Amino acid sequence: MPRRTAAVGLPGWKRRINSHETFTHDSIDSLGYDWSRVADPSVRPKIPFKVYLPRTTDDIVRAVKETKALGERLAIRSKGHSSNDLVLTDGGSLLLTEKLNRVVEVDEEAMTATVQSGAVSAEVDELLAVSGLGLPIIGDHNHITVGGFASVGGISPASHRFGLFVDTVQSLEYVDWDGDLISCSRTEHPERFHQVLAGLGRHGVIATLTVRVIRVDKYRTVLKNSQRHYLNAGKFVAGSARAIRNPGEALMERGVWVDFGRFTVGQFSAYHSTGRSAWARLRDRIAYTALHGLGAVAGRLPRGLDRVMKYVGMSGVLVSPRYATIKNVEFFTDKILDSTVGDPTRMFIVLAPLGRYEELFRESSGLMREFREKHGCFTFISVYVKSIKSPYLAQGRPDDQFCELMFFCGMSRKGMSPEVLEELATRLDDICIAHQGFRYMHTRTSRDPAREAKVDPNRYYGDIHVT
Known part of the structure; x- marks a missing residue:
């Protein structure tokens, strides 16, 4: 039998990472919101009437069968990081995965870990x-659960x-909407397995996942940043295209372009292995202690100073430290920039075949600039770029090389109306479709x-009918 280590619980994490100091997930009020409130702090909450707090798979089965018998739709929620109305139910029933943790x-021989879906990555x-x-791929701050990550895809600087x-x-394992427990894998019921992954909770409630793990010391392995x-x-665009198409020996990578209107600047970081010298570790510690200090004071200063600190933090992202531990790269922006401080912000993420990168960047960035000029809806436009080697996105095709463009934009409350937002999302979708990409x-x-x-990247696996 393989040697197995039973993990009985999760320790408190001393290195807390929080990208939003102005509200907490651990609140009943938070159940009425998703991540859209970061873009529109005045948005009306959608408060559920009934909340289920399962702790076991049997509890999930009970909740699903009860709501089915009552003719109710059951929404699924972990920490509420969606901004696409996926985890809200106004006056309805909600299953909260908080206690499925x-x-x-x-299993160190199989190099896997089995976790409940509400466990924070x-x-x-x-x-x-x-x-x-x-974990090879991890969420970028400490409120992203494995079930939520699996339901949308999950991207990191190591995705290439x-x-x-x-x-x-x-x-x-998941509980379908009839209340049946389904076990599936890459070889057992693979069609069900791929339907549930990136399936947005359409097919039921994920109970447990078994994920691959790697041998790594993320806290002491120091990488050298070639930027x-x-x-x-x-x-x-030309430089980042070369980097993401030919990463070479880079262990992690990411690029960012920031457009303030009159001033634009960009950088691309490729992180390579280096010796664990005391000098490299010291430089990492000094640089990131200073940068993380910016994030630590975010939300605690007068509004004007907070806004200035956010821009100082953005400059820290653009001039990244020379050395960084793997953990500091994984959580880089979220320990420096507070999404709820300064201008409200919203994300728009596009995934597409790597060969379409240059055209996709120009067209989607041009769309953002057009809307800023026409509607005054953005205070700044930034776009983070990465490459992704993903068999899931390839959907059986031999070319599994993709790119991510994550637009992180400051929002003007006067310029960004619901109508403007819908038009922007529609036109961004159309650009994505034209380049055979996904959102x-x-x-x-x-x-x-x-x-x-x-x-939807799940379209070839799920029961979505594309016309």
Whole structure:
């Protein structure tokens, strides 16, 4: 029999990461909101009438069967990071995965970990670190659960090596909407397995997942950052395209282009292995202590100073430290920038074949600039770029190389009306469709069902009918 280590619970994480100091997830009020409140703090909450708090798979079965018998729709929610109306129910029934938070088993011989769907990926990684293990792909701050990540895809700076989070899932158990427990994997009922992954909860409630783990010391392995800076958009696109197409020995990578209107700047960071010299570790500690200090004071200063600190933090992202531990790269922006401080912000994420990167960047960035000029809806436009090696996105095709463009934009409350937002999302979807790409479905997409189906990466696996 393989040697197995039973994990009985999750430790408190001393290195807390929180990208939003102005509200807490651990509140009854938070159940009425999703991540859209970061873009529109005045948005009306959608408060559920009834909340289920399952702790076991049997509890999930009970909740599903009860709501079915009552003729109710059951919404599923972990921490509410979707901004696409996926986890809200106004006056309805909600299943909250908060207490489905155990690491069930770590199998060091098989190099897998089995976890309940409500376990926070950062806390799972912390437990694995005790054994010199870690998750290949992890959420970028400490409120992203493994079930939520698996339901949308999951991207990190290591995705050019390991793919999406769903590419690391080996098997899962879920409760379908009839209340039946289904076990599936890459070899057992693979059609059900792929339907549930990135399936947005359409097919039922994920109970447990078994994910691949790797041997790594994320807290002490120091990487060297080879970065390039750009003041011209064309040169940034050309330089970042070369980097993401030919990552070489880079263990992690990410680029960012920021457009303030009159001032534009970009950089691309490729992180390579280096010796664990005391000098490299010291430089990492000094640099990130200073940068994380910016994030620590965010939300605690007068509004004007908070806004200034946010821009200082953005400059820290653009001039990244020379050395960084793997953990500091994974959580880089979210420990420096508070999404709820300064201008309201919203994300729009596009995924597309890597060969379409340059055209996709120019067209989607041009769309954002057009809307800023026409409607005054953005205070700044930034776009983070990565490459992704993903069999899931390839959907059986041999070319599994994709790119991510994550637009992180400051929002003008006067310029961004619901009508403008819908028009923007619709046109971004159309650009995505034209380039045979996808949208990351937890960010805002068009409300048109036909368009939404075409940009959903789950469309070839699920029961979505594309016209």
